Amino acid sequence: xxxxxxxxxxxxxxxxxxxxxxxxxxxxxxxxxxxxxxxxxxxxxxxxxxxxxxxxxxxxxxxxxxxxxxxxxxxxxxxxxxxxxxxxxxxxxxxxxxxxxxxxxxxxxxxxxxxxxxxxxxxxxxxxxxxxxxxxxxxxxxxxxxxxxxxxxxxxxxxxxxxxxxxxxxxxxxxxxxxxxxxxxxxxxxxxxxxxxxxxxxxxxxxxxxxxxxxxxxxxxxxxxxxxxxxxxxxxxxxxxxxxxxxxxxxxxxxxxxxxxxxxxxxxxxxxxxxxxxxxxxxxxxxxxxxxxxxxxxxxxxxxxxxxxxxxxxxxxxxxxxxxxxxxxxxxxxxxxxxxxxxxxxxxxxxxxxxxxxxxxxxxxxxxxxxxxxxxxxxxxxxxxxxxxxxxxxxxxxxxxxxxxxxxxxxxxxxxxxxxxxxxxxxxxxxxxxxxxxxxxxxxxxxxxxxxxxxxxxxxxxxxxxxxxxxxxxxxxxxxxxxxxxxxxxxxxxxxxxxxxxxxxxxxxxxxxxxxxxxxxxxxxxxxxxxxxxxxxxxxxxxxxxxxxxxxxxxxxxxxxxxxxxxxxxxxxxxxxxxxxxxxx
Numbered sequence: 001x002x003x004x005x006x007x008x009x010x011x012x013x014x015x016x017x018x019x020x021x022x023x024x025x026x027x028x029x030x031x032x033x034x035x036x037x038x039x040x041x042x043x044x045x046x047x048x049x050x051x052x053x054x055x056x057x058x059x060x061x062x063x064x065x066x067x068x069x070x071x072x073x074x075x076x077x078x079x080x081x082x083x084x085x086x087x088x089x090x091x092x093x094x095x096x097x098x099x100x101x102x103x104x105x106x107x108x109x110x111x112x113x114x115x116x117x118x119x120x121x122x123x124x125x126x127x128x129x130x131x132x133x134x135x136x137x138x139x140x141x142x143x144x145x146x147x148x149x150x151x152x153x154x155x156x157x158x159x160x161x162x163x164x165x166x167x168x169x170x171x172x173x174x175x176x177x178x179x180x181x182x183x184x185x186x187x188x189x190x191x192x193x194x195x196x197x198x199x200x201x202x203x204x205x206x207x208x209x210x211x212x213x214x215x216x217x218x219x220x221x222x223x224x225x226x227x228x229x230x231x232x233x234x235x236x237x238x239x240x241x242x243x244x245x246x247x248x249x250x251x252x253x254x255x256x257x258x259x260x261x262x263x264x265x266x267x268x269x270x271x272x273x274x275x276x277x278x279x280x281x282x283x284x285x286x287x288x289x290x291x292x293x294x295x296x297x298x299x300x301x302x303x304x305x306x307x308x309x310x311x312x313x314x315x316x317x318x319x320x321x322x323x324x325x326x327x328x329x330x331x332x333x334x335x336x337x338x339x340x341x342x343x344x345x346x347x348x349x350x351x352x353x354x355x356x357x358x359x360x361x362x363x364x365x366x367x368x369x370x371x372x373x374x375x376x377x378x379x380x381x382x383x384x385x386x387x388x389x390x391x392x393x394x395x396x397x398x399x400x401x402x403x404x405x406x407x408x409x410x411x412x413x414x415x416x417x418x419x420x421x422x423x424x425x426x427x428x429x430x431x432x433x434x435x436x437x438x439x440x441x442x443x444x445x446x447x448x449x450x451x452x453x454x455x456x457x458x459x460x461x462x463x464x465x466x467x468x469x470x471x472x473x474x475x476x477x478x479x480x481x482x483x484x485x486x487x488x489x490x491x492x493x494x495x496x497x498x499x500x501x502x503x504x505x506x507x508x509x510x511x512x513x514x515x516x517x518x519x520x521x522x523x524x525x526x527x528x529x530x531x532x533x534x535x536x537x538x539x540x541x542x543x544x545x546x547x548x549x550x551x552x553x554x555x556x557x558x559x560x561x562x563x564x565x566x567x568x569x570x571x572x573x574x575x576x577x578x579x580x581x582x583x584x585x
Contacts, residue, residue, distance in 0.1 A: 061219045064117050068223045071113035075106040076234055103138035111142050118151045119213045120220035120251060122187035127243060130498075134479060150185045153210045161211040165292040173197070178206070184348065188213060188254055188374075193300055202299070205286065209255060209294035217255060221248050242483050246491060250343075254374035261291035263340055263373035264298075270339055271332075279362030280328040284369050301369050303351030307506040315354040317366045322352065323509040325368055327519040330500050334493070335388055335523040337530075340376040343492045345499045347506065348372075379489050383409065385531055387493065388524035392562065394421070395521055410486040419478055423494060525563035529555055 082102040086095045110128075114121040128135065129143030155178070159171045171178055171194075178194035189209045196202055228244040253259055268285040271278055286298040304311035306326075312319060333341045342349075349372040357363040379387075386409040393401030402421060406412040412420045483491060504516060532555030539548035 061216065064216060064219060065223060067113050067116050068121075068227060071109050072227050072230060074109050076230075078102055078106050078109075079235075100136070100138055103136045104142065107139045107142035111145070114146065115151070117220065119187065119210060120217055120224065120247070122146055122150055123251065124224060124247060126187060127247070146187070150187050150190075151210075152182060152185045152190060153208070153212075155180065157211045158208045161208070161294060165295045175206075176201070186348070186372075196297075204289060205298050205300045207257065207296040207298070209257065211294075213255060214294065217251065221251060224248070237477050237480070239480050239484050242488075242491065246488055249488060250375055253376070255294075256374075257293060257296040258291050260372075260374040261288045261296060263376045264288050266340055267333075267342070267370070267373060270336075275360070277328065277332055278360065281325050281332070282361045282364040282367055283325070283329050284367045285373075286369065286371065301351075301353065303353035303367075303369050305347060306350050306352050306368070306503060307347060308352075309508075311352070315365065317352065317354065319507045320509050320515065321364060322366065322368070323504050323507050324515060324519065325364070326500065326503055326507075327516040329368065329370070330496065331520050331523040334496070335384055335527045337381055337384070337527075338378065340373075340378055341492075341496060342370065342373065342375070343377055343496050344372060344375045345370075345496060345503065347503065350503070377489055377492050379493075383487075383489060385527055388527045390424070391520060391524045392528065394425070395517065395524075396562075410482075410490045412482070412486070416478065416482050420482055423479065423482070424497060522563045525559050529559040532558070 079102060082098050086098055089095055089098075111125065114125040125143045125146040129140050129147060131140060155171065162174070163170045166174065174197060175194040176197045179192050182190040182192050183205065184191050189207050191205055191207050194204055194206050196204055224247055225241075225244045228241050232239045232241050264285055265288060268287070271281060271283050271285070284301065286301050288296065288298050290297040306322065311317075312322070330342070330345060333339050349370070351369045351371070352366050353369065354365060355361065355367045357365050361367065386405055390402060390405035390409055393405055403412075403414060403417050406417055406420055410420070504513060509515075532551065536548045536551040536555060539545075539551060
């Protein structure tokens with residue numbers, strides 16, 4: 001090659017490789033765009049509050065979803081492994097032990113996830129812990145810490161929330177002082193004692209919603225529904241979708257403190273306007289002084305737990321009288337037209353305090369204080385009447401009527417009826433159907449109920465046909481099926497029944513539950529009497545005079561025979577027993 005040619009070749013511009021050049025160009029451009037985006041995001045995160053909050057919300061939501069998803073996956077894998085292993089084992093004891101260990105491991109995985117996320121998930125754990133007749137002990141006992149040891153919000157976080165709820169105020173300007181330690185901490189809120197700086201300057205109880213709850217409640221409810229929908233697909237025979245539905249329908253009511261204040265005011269008016277009822281219940285609802293979406297200020301009323309035997313003995317408060325007051329409180333709510341029903345009457349939502357006996361409080365030497373009015377339901381009159389008729393047929397030992405009204409109330413079939421009767425009364429199937437519900441429920445009966453739910457105890461010989469055909473002793477599956485299709489209001493009535501029954505048992509009433517059932521009978525009879533009298537009045541209006549008069553007389557006769565004769569006879573027995581004890585001493 002000649003020298004001129006070589007020079008031309010060296011100095012000629014090289015033809016670019018188009019693909020490589022474009023790739024380098026776009027890579028460089030993407031690096032620049034990415035760097036600019038990250039830089040802008042960092043600046044906005046530090047300087048723009050809305051952007052900061054959006055990013056933070058997304059990040060924490062993703063973490064919460066991750067916690068739930070990982071826990072759910074671990075539990076499902078654990079159960080699948082153990083169930084597959086048990087299919088290869090003949091030893092029933094070994095199968096039970098494997099399943100118990102699986103329950104315990106899955107429950108602990110779930111507990112850690114619930115504690116980590118807090119809020120709505122703590123509430124869910126409390127629901128699980130209360131289902132002692134449905135779920136294995138390993139699950140319910142593992143969830144016990146969530147009942148009394150809920151995560152506490154700091155006063156700094158509460159102060160920031162308070163300033164948003166009441167613009168221009170904070171804790172130091174609104175209150176003269178506020179206790180650092182809360183009076184109580186629940187899954188959705190905590191209560192502090194404080195003193196108002198202005199106005200009455202009285203000592204008050206202030207209920208603060210946990211500040212982070214509102215931000216994540218929609219995500220948490222969505223994840224809860226996802227969890228139970230997934231479990232329904234994996235284990236369709238043990239559907240708990242109804243629990244997620246109930247949590248979804250109730251949680252938004254419970255976190256709305258304006259609605260809670262309204263319920264409290266209506267309940268106070270309900271008891272105060274009826275002097276006879278006020279004397280029977282000796283109940284007190286704390287007066288609401290101020291309410292916002294997430295802050296509730298009430299009068300402070302001290303007291304002790306209902307089941308504190310030392311307090312009751314020191315103040316000479318009779319447990320049987322307290323038991324009767326509780327029966328009047330909750331039966332009047334359930335069986336009175338338009339009355340609101342407190343659907344969360346656990347021990348933490350009631351207290352008792354001594355007071356001077358007066359005519360207004362029925363000469364009781366105590367007051368029962370009713371708190372937390374967030375979860376209320378207002379059933380229609382038809383539901384209340386059907387529920388009353390079911391109880392009256394149960395107390396009259398009339399199985400045909402019991403079946404009729406359980407169908408009218410909740411669509412219960414004949415196959416489902418025995419288990420439904422046991423669920424509503426909180427007794428074994430034998431006690432519910434053999435008319436023994438007014439006796440004291442012993443530990444042996446409770447253990448039998450639990451074992452049957454877990455397929456570890458046989459049904460009595462005369463009741464074996466009550467479970468689903470081909471699934472001998474599969475009561476748990478049948479109960480799950482019932483809970484999945486009955487109206488939500490009936491589930492809440494079941495829950496309220498169970499909680500009030502536990503309250504009564506915690507008091508260890510020396511007279512047993514018989515008196516409570518007589519009080520129940522009187523309220524049911526009154527509600528049915530109103531319906532019968534309305535029917536008679538309609539007949540009279542239509543000029544059917546003879547039939548109307550007959551209906552009127554029959555209605556009053558049935559009411560007197562049911563509500564008064566039995567009650568009077570029981571009162572005579574109690575009076576005679578008291579006289580005998582006094583003479584014996």
